Amino acid sequence: MTATAPTARSAADEAGSLHADLDTALGYAVAIGCLLVLMLPGARGSHAVIGWLPLWLVAMPALAWWALHRFRLPSWRQNPASPAEPALRRRRRGS
Template identity: 45%
Template structure:
């Protein structure tokens, strides 16, 4: 099955599932065997179609800078003295 025909098939599944959920009240319910029907009729084909189109991968990962070497990340931490209350009592 080519990519184009798979995309066409998934698009038709999404449209058919959405039509069923909108027009048939029983398709909005839940089944004891497979669970919530709108998930399987619309959600799963839509997720497969979007992953085929490569829209599901996050774009923010490409914008983030690369990590520096682990040795460069380790820096000495300067410790400052914590002021303690004086021991004198009046």
């Protein structure tokens, strides 16, 4: 049995699986934080040491999740494969 050296592809696959695991964990953190803020009145308040709790329970995990996806904005178009609409040009009035 021969041992093979790790390749760049296996390192990329490993990084992909780490991103997938982190994506799943952050998704759960956002969901649990939202449930806590919605269902527990104490989670909507502020703590003397860490500050406003909804920031740390919902906003920070959501921001980390968004950063994991490289700050991509959601697509609002129904058909992203369609060509872009032609840009409208302004006409100057003749004087």
